[in-house]
Amino acid sequence: MADLILISIRFALFANLMLIVGLAAFILYALGPAEREERGIVAIVARPQAWLCGGGLALSFSGMAVLTANMQGIGVFAVNPAMFAQMVRDTDVGTAWLARMAALFIALAAAHSVAARPTLSASILAITGSIALTTLVWSGHAGASEGTAGTLHRINDAFHMIAAAVWFGAIAAFLLLTRPGAEPASHRLACTARSLDQFARVGTICVLIIVATGLVNSQMIVGVQNISRSLSTPYGQLLIAKLGLFALMLALAAANRWRLTPELKVALDVADPGTAIRAIRKSLILEGISAVLILALVAWLGTLEPVP
Numbered sequence: 536m537a538d539l540i541l542i543s544i545r546f547a548l549f550a551n552l553m554l555i556v557g558l559a560a561f562i563l564y565a566l567g568p569a570e571r572e573e574r575g576i577v578a579i580v581a582r583p584q585a586w587l588c589g590g591g592l593a594l595s596f597s598g599m600a601v602l603t604a605n606m607q608g609i610g611v612f613a614v615n616p617a618m619f620a621q622m623v624r625d626t627d628v629g630t631a632w633l634a635r636m637a638a639l640f641i642a643l644a645a646a647h648s649v650a651a652r653p654t655l656s657a658s659i660l661a662i663t664g665s666i667a668l669t670t671l672v673w674s675g676h677a678g679a680s681e682g683t684a685g686t687l688h689r690i691n692d693a694f695h696m697i698a699a700a701v702w703f704g705a706i707a708a709f710l711l712l713t714r715p716g717a718e719p720a721s722h723r724l725a726c727t728a729r730s731l732d733q734f735a736r737v738g739t740i741c742v743l744i745i746v747a748t749g750l751v752n753s754q755m756i757v758g759v760q761n762i763s764r765s766l767s768t769p770y771g772q773l774l775i776a777k778l779g780l781f782a783l784m785l786a787l788a789a790a791n792r793w794r795l796t797p798e799l800k801v802a803l804d805v806a807d808p809g810t811a812i813r814a815i816r817k818s819l820i821l822e823g824i825s826a827v828l829i830l831a832l833v834a835w836l837g838t839l840e841p842v843p
Contacts, residue, residue: 538838544598546834551591552668557704559660562653564737565730571653576726580708584646584660591639599632631670638666668700669693675837688755695748698741705734706823713816724808731796738788757841770839777832780825787822
């Protein structure tokens with residue numbers, strides 16, 4: 536039961552912090568300077584940020600309490616302040632937790648000023664969110680690595696997660712921009728079509744980073760010589776499922792770029808975007824579900840032994 540709670544908190548933290556990073560980054564690379572000054576467009580994308588930052592703080596505190604309970608072999612409600620403080624003070628995970636909490640407090644302040652200073656606030660959110668996200672590497676396999684190899688492993692993991700966050704956040708941003716009832720529709724959808732083109736380049740870079748760092752990560756955790764042994768374990772089987780979902784996301788992203796986005800542009804030219812928007816939303820929803828499932832698997836994989 537304790538493992539399930541810890542995995543659930545890890546999953547929620549991954550999703551939460553990736554959305555903070557990805558939504559903030561979207562404002563910076565997908566919206567032009569003029570569009571950032573339009574409060575309506577920025578507000579649609581930035582509105583969840585304050586809630587996400589607050590949720591990240593609550594999840595981080597809960598996660599540290601559960602981890603402390605696990606380390607002490609007691610129930611979470613039996614954790615006292617002294618145990619909690621010792622965990623924070625004496626472990627690398629505790630140091631990472633302090634950095635995450637500080638970054639999230641700064642991010643929370645920036646989230647409340649996005650409308651007034653969109654570029655500056657989004658930059659602060661992207662930076663502090665990335666710091667908070669990368670602290671999670673100390674709670675997985677990379678955190679157990681030591682020496683130079685451990686440092687390289689954590690840096691590799693950080694790039695992997697930030698690239699994934701930019702992609703995940705873009706999916707969420709496009710779903711927000713294409714949701715029914717968001718006005719003004721014509722300008723918002725034209726901005727969405729242009730942003731889809733802009734993300735095509737950014738998304739390609741993200742995929743390349745994810746693939747490259749994923750290969751390095753697999754070598755550091757499993758090793759080429761242990762692949763066949765790992766595939767017989769729950770870790771290896773979940774990893775195969777993760778790769779299958781990643782392949783599905785790539786296929787959906789390719790369909791968005793090469794078929795659905797051009798169809799949306801044509802539909803906007805003839806002022807009849809309804810069918811095209813519904814098709815893009817359906818594809819984005821499927822892509823988002825795949826991403827959420829991958830995050831759930833990542834949260835689970837971090838608690839398993841990769842090689843028997």
